[in-house]
Amino acid sequence: MLQKKGSEMASVVEMTSATMTTELTPVQHDIIKAAAAAPSPDNNQPWKFVCQEDSIQVFFDKTRKLESDVDYMFDMTGIGGAVENAIIAASHHDLVAEPVWLGNVEKPDLKLPVVELKLTSGGSPDPLNSVVEERCTCRKPYSKQPLETAILDSLEAAAVGRFPQAQIDWITDPRAKQRFGNVVAAMDSVRFRIPECHRELYKQLRFSRNEVEQTRDGLDVRTLELPPGVATMLKGLRSWEAMQAVHRLRLTPLLTIPSKVAVQKSAAIAVVSISTASIESYMHGGRAIERLWLAATALDLSMHPLGSPAIFLPQAKERPQFRSLIERSQQETFELLPRLGNRTMQLAFRVGRSKPPTARSLRREVSEVLGCPK
Ligand SMILES: Cc1cc2nc3c(=O)[nH]c(=O)nc-3n(C[C@H](O)[C@H](O)[C@H](O)COP(=O)(O)O)c2cc1C
Structure with missing residues (x-):
């Protein structure tokens, strides 16, 4: 199905690590890029993908799991978004991607996928494909005008x-x-x-452009659209003791x-x-x-x-x-x-309805989300 042929011979080479090279066809690359554009809690991007000839395996990367999550609900919401985006992107390549739930979430062996997308030819293009890359979180004030x-x-x-x-x-x-x-x-x-949530928040927050660009995950503080002074205050509250003082002072x-x-x-x-x-x-x-x-x-x-x-x-x-x-x-x-x-x-x-967001969250490169979780 996804064998490289014709124009696809110019395959995209993705370096997954210094020791592993995975060749993706342009179609596979397109599908994984769409999957990885999905929203995730605190932009933790808890996914990994393995492309095979007629399937794509979706892994839950537990090393990226959020401590505050309960029964994996938010992480699985992210995985579900990635699965749906992959299905939508596949439809634009005349492929039906049928998701099979394998459920390997709580198993200690991380090398088992949670979902397998079985690819067959057919179907029709999903019009939502055109907005997969455009979708984002906007934390700006919205118009209160009711929606029809x-x-x-x-x-x-x-x-x-x-x-x-x-x-x-x-x-x-x-x-x-x-x-x-x-x-x-x-x-x-x-x-x-809650101290664990505090720890998690500061693990995910990215205060500088450098951090944002280096990690390409987490919460870029610019996307939070905070009122003046609150971002600086947030930066000063990194230690749990400082945050406790805020609570004690009823702030x-x-x-x-x-x-x-x-x-x-x-x-x-x-x-x-x-x-x-x-x-x-x-x-x-x-x-x-x-x-x-x-x-x-x-x-x-x-x-x-x-x-x-x-x-x-x-x-x-x-x-x-x-x-x-x-x-x-x-x-x-x-x-x-x-x-x-x-x-x-x-x-x-x-x-x-609102103005566009001040900044958009980044995603890790396709090469970084390939392979089984470590
Ligand atoms: C399950 C889930 C929970 C989320 N919870 C919050 C939240 O409580 N507050 C918030 O501002 N954004 C929340 N988000 C939005 C994410 O932070 C956002 O999707 C992520 O940073 C990627 O940015 P993007 O949506 O602009 O691509 C949540 C997203 C998901 C999928």
Whole structure:
């Protein structure tokens, strides 16, 4: 299928390491580049790919996993996005990429793929291909102008249409958005008070251009669109002792207010949930999320994930010191989202029209994401 022939003879040579050379055909290169353009939590890019003649194996690179993740939900969301992008890109080369879930996530042997994409010829080009590279997170303020129902319906159809286990609930009423903003701020404040999350945040933050370009992963502080002074303050809070002092002085709202305000400065909040809490479902939910995001991009809409509610709302028992805050936030969330019921919230987003982001997150080169995880 992907054998090099004709014009493809000029294969792209990718050096995966000093000792390993993998030759990719231009088609394979194109598919992997699209897969690696997927969003991931804190831009951790938790994936690796091995291309074979008629298949592409997708690995979960556990060495890049985030400590704060629960049951691999966010990492699998990223993997799902990469899988969906690969399927979309393959369709532009007259290939159907059929994903087979292999589920090797918790196995100690990292050299087993989580998903295999079986490639056969046929199918038709997916129009979302044109926005795979364009899609990005935009954390700027959005217009509060409501989005037409037809737009919300088309976004929902793009995501849920193919993944019936996924559901999107919208929050559009200004007062309800304000209440959800309080939930986000409360869950962000939990995140800022947990030492492991603090460590993880500073592992992922990139304060200088040099760091951004050298690592090509993590959170470029310029993409966070922070109000003046907050980036400098964040830099000064690298040590846990300094962060604890902020909490003791009751200055935590300085860190949580930006996302609370951002929630209000959006046209709508989309909450994506999934019917079954399993690692495989999270991967499919990640595929649905990627289609939602690409469909929004195609309509010139911006999106900004709000990760804290999905991670911390289910942790009332595990985090006794925050139990009452989490339980109050849970109550508020169920009132705002009555359809959520027993479903698992996978990720919430701000959605709306905005100016383009100040900066875009980089990705590691294709050569760096080839091969089995070490
Ligand atoms: C599962 C998941 C959770 C995320 N959570 C947050 C979040 O809580 N806050 C935020 O600002 N961005 C969040 N993001 C956005 C990522 O930081 C972003 O996708 C990544 O930095 C790559 O940038 P890009 O989307 O512009 O390509 C999340 C993304 C994913 C896939």
